[in-house]
Amino acid sequence: MSPAATDGPPGAEAARRAVEAVWRIESARIIGALARYTGDFALAEDVAQEALAQALVSWERDGTPASPVGWLLATARRRAIDAFRRASALDERYAALAGPLAEGQFSTGGSGAPQQPDDLPWDPDRVDDDVLALMFTACHPVLSPEARVALTLRVVGGLSSEEIARAFLVPVPTVQARITRAKKTIAAAHVPFELPPPQERHARLGAVLSVLYVIFTEGSTATAGEDLLRPDLAHEAVRLARTLAALLPAEPEVHGQLALFELTAARFPARTGADGQAVLLEDQDRRRWDRSAIRRGLAALGRAASSGRALGRGLGPYGLQASIAACHAVAPSVTETDWERIVLLYEALGRLAPSPVVELNRAVAVAMDQGPQPALALVDDLAVSGKLSGSHLLPGVRGELLARLGRTTEARAELELAARLCRNARERAVLLRKAAALDADG
Amino acid sequence: MAKYMLIMRGTDESVAKMMETPFEEMLETVGRFNEELIRAGVLVAAEGLDDPSQGVVVSFDGEAPVVTDGPYGETKELFGGFYLIDVASKEEAVEWAKRLPAFPGSKCEVRRVPGIEEFPQDNEWIVKERAWRERTGQL
Numbered sequence: 001m002s003p004a005a006t007d008g009p010p011g012a013e014a015a016r017r018a019v020e021a022v023w024r025i026e027s028a029r030i031i032g033a034l035a036r037y038t039g040d041f042a043l044a045e046d047v048a049q050e051a052l053a054q055a056l057v058s059w060e061r062d063g064t065p066a067s068p069v070g071w072l073l074a075t076a077r078r079r080a081i082d083a084f085r086r087a088s089a090l091d092e093r094y095a096a097l098a099g100p101l102a103e104g105q106f107s108t109g110g111s112g113a114p115q116q117p118d119d120l121p122w123d124p125d126r127v128d129d130d131v132l133a134l135m136f137t138a139c140h141p142v143l144s145p146e147a148r149v150a151l152t153l154r155v156v157g158g159l160s161s162e163e164i165a166r167a168f169l170v171p172v173p174t175v176q177a178r179i180t181r182a183k184k185t186i187a188a189a190h191v192p193f194e195l196p197p198p199q200e201r202h203a204r205l206g207a208v209l210s211v212l213y214v215i216f217t218e219g220s221t222a223t224a225g226e227d228l229l230r231p232d233l234a235h236e237a238v239r240l241a242r243t244l245a246a247l248l249p250a251e252p253e254v255h256g257q258l259a260l261f262e263l264t265a266a267r268f269p270a271r272t273g274a275d276g277q278a279v280l281l282e283d284q285d286r287r288r289w290d291r292s293a294i295r296r297g298l299a300a301l302g303r304a305a306s307s308g309r310a311l312g313r314g315l316g317p318y319g320l321q322a323s324i325a326a327c328h329a330v331a332p333s334v335t336e337t338d339w340e341r342i343v344l345l346y347e348a349l350g351r352l353a354p355s356p357v358v359e360l361n362r363a364v365a366v367a368m369d370q371g372p373q374p375a376l377a378l379v380d381d382l383a384v385s386g387k388l389s390g391s392h393l394l395p396g397v398r399g400e401l402l403a404r405l406g407r408t409t410e411a412r413a414e415l416e417l418a419a420r421l422c423r424n425a426r427e428r429a430v431l432l433r434k435a436a437a438l439d440a441d442g
Numbered sequence: 443m444a445k446y447m448l449i450m451r452g453t454d455e456s457v458a459k460m461m462e463t464p465f466e467e468m469l470e471t472v473g474r475f476n477e478e479l480i481r482a483g484v485l486v487a488a489e490g491l492d493d494p495s496q497g498v499v500v501s502f503d504g505e506a507p508v509v510t511d512g513p514y515g516e517t518k519e520l521f522g523g524f525y526l527i528d529v530a531s532k533e534e535a536v537e538w539a540k541r542l543p544a545f546p547g548s549k550c551e552v553r554r555v556p557g558i559e560e561f562p563q564d565n566e567w568i569v570k571e572r573a574w575r576e577r578t579g580q581l
Contacts, residue, residue, distance in 0.1 A: 025482060
C-alpha cells in the first residue's frame with residue numbers, strides 16, 4: 001500500500017513521511033500565503049508549524065485528506081484566527097481572514113479536473129511574490145547569518161529542526177532557539193512582509209544568494225564531522241536555487257549561482273571512494289561525474305551570461321566561479337584542463353570579490369599553469385598577510401607546493417599542521433596520507 | 443535526492459475524454475502543473491505521446507515480429523507520456539504524481555530511475571554508454 005493511500009489509516013511512519021513530502025513541496029507557499037494574509041511572518045510560521053504537527057496526528061489516525069494542501073492551509077488559518085481572537089485583535093486583518101478566506105474556499109481541485117485560478121488555495125498571480133518575499137524575509141540582514149540559514153531551510157525548504165540540526169551537526173534545541181529568536185527579531189524590527197523596494201533589491205538579493213551558498217557549501221564540504229559530503233543538504237540548496245532562478249529569471253547572478261551549484265554537485269559521485277574517503281580532483285574517475293548536472297550547469301551559465309549582457313554587465317562573482325567549475329567539468333583530465341583560463345577567471349574574481357580563499361585558489365591554478373615556484377610566492381604573501389591563519393587550507397596548499405619543489409621536510413611539517421587544523425575527518429585523512437607518502441619518498 | 447519517472451497510463455476512456463477537452467484548456471492545465479514542477483526545482487524532463495491510433499505495435503508472439511496498427515480499441519492501459527523528476531524521497535514523488543492533471547480512468551506509475559553510477563563502472567557496455575552520455579550531454 002502506498003504511504004499516501006486514502007483508504008485507511010496508514011502506519012505512523014508512512015503517515016509521517018507522507019506529511020513531510022507534502023510539507024517540503026508546500027511549506028513556502030503555505031507560509032508565504034499566510035504571512036501575506038496576516039501581515040505577520042512570525043505568526044504565519046507558528047500556525048503553519050502547528051498545522052503540520054496537527055497533520056502528523058490526524059493523518060495517521062484518519063488517513064491523508066483528499067486535498068492535503070487545503071487541509072494544512074485551512075488548519076493553519078483557523079489557528080491564526082484563534083490567535084487573533086486571543087489577542088482580541090479584531091482589526092482589519094481579522095476581518096480579512098474571517099471574510100473572503102472563510103473555510104471551504106480552499107481546495108486544490110486535486111481530483112484532476114482542470115483548475116480554475118479561483119480553485120487554488122492562493123492567488124496564482126501572487127504566489128511567486130509570496131515565495132520571493134519569504135526568501136527575502138528569511139535572509140533579512142537584521143538576522144545573524146546562522147539564523148538566516150536555519151530560517152531559510154525551515155520556511156522555504158520545508159526542513160524540520162531535526163533535519164537542519166543533523167545537517168549542521170548542532171543540537172536540535174540550538175536550531176529551535178535560532179529560529180525562535182529570528183522570528184522575534186523580525187517582529188521587533190518591524191520587517192514588513194513584502195518584496196524589497198527597487199533601490200534595496202540588489203543588496204537584498206545578495207543576502208539571499210549568500211545564504212543559499214552557505215547551505216550548498218556546507219553540503220558539498222562539511223566543515224566538521226565524519227562525512228565529506230551531505231548531498232541532501234547540497235541538493236536542497238540546488239532546489240532552492242532553481243526556484244529562485246524560476247522566480248527571478250532576469251537576474252544574472254541567480255543563474256550564475258545555480259550553474260555553480262549544478263557543476264559542483266556533478267562531481268559528487270566521484271568525490272568519495274567506496275569507504276567514504278575523500279578522492280582528490282586529480283584522482284577522480286571523471287566517468288562518474290553526473291553529465292546531466294553538467295549539462296544543466298552549462299545551460300544555466302549560458303543564461304547568466306545572456307541575462308548579464310541584456311543588462312550591459314559581465315559575469316558576476318557567482319558566474320565567474322561557475323565558469324571555473326565549467327573549465328573542470330569539460331576537461332578530460334587535470335593535465336588537459338585550461339589552467340590559463342582558470343588563472344584569468346580567478347584574477348577577475350579576485351577583483352570583483354576579493355577574498356583570501358580566492359587568492360589561494362588562484363595560487364593553485366598558477367601552480368598548474370606555470371609551476372610551483374611562482375605559486376609558492378603567492379602563497380607566502382598570503383601567509384605573511386595572516387588572512388587565513390587558523391585555517392587548514394593555506395598550510396595544505398603550501399605543503400603541496402613545497403613537496404613538488406622537493407622541500408620534503410618543510411612540506412611534511414606544513415601538511416601535518418594542516419591536518420591538525422582541519423575539522424573534517426575525511427579531509428584530515430587525505431592530508432595525513434599525503435604527509436605519510438612524503439616519508440616514503442624522502 | 444533521487445530521480446523518479448512518473449509514467450502516465452490512460453485508457454481508451456480517458457484518452458477519449460482528453461480528445462473532447464478543448465486544446466487551449468488542456469494546454470493551460472498541463473502548463474500550470476509543469477510550471478509548479480519548475481518552480482519547485484524538481485523537473486528534469488518530460489514528454490507526452492501523440493494519439494495512440496497513429497502508432498503501430500510490434501508483437502513478438504510468433505516466429506517473426508508482427509506489426510499491427512494501434513494501440514487502440516482496447517481498454518488496457520496505454521502509455522501516454524512521462525515526467526522525470528529529481529526529489530528527496532519516494533513519498534515526494536508520489537505527492538507530485540497525485541497532483542497530475544489526469545482524466546478519470548488513467549493511472550500513473552511512480553518508478554525510481556537508477557543512475558548510471560549504480561552500475562559496474564568497468565563493464566565495457568557501461569563504459570560505452572557513459573561515453574555516449576558524455577558526448578551528447580544525456581541524462
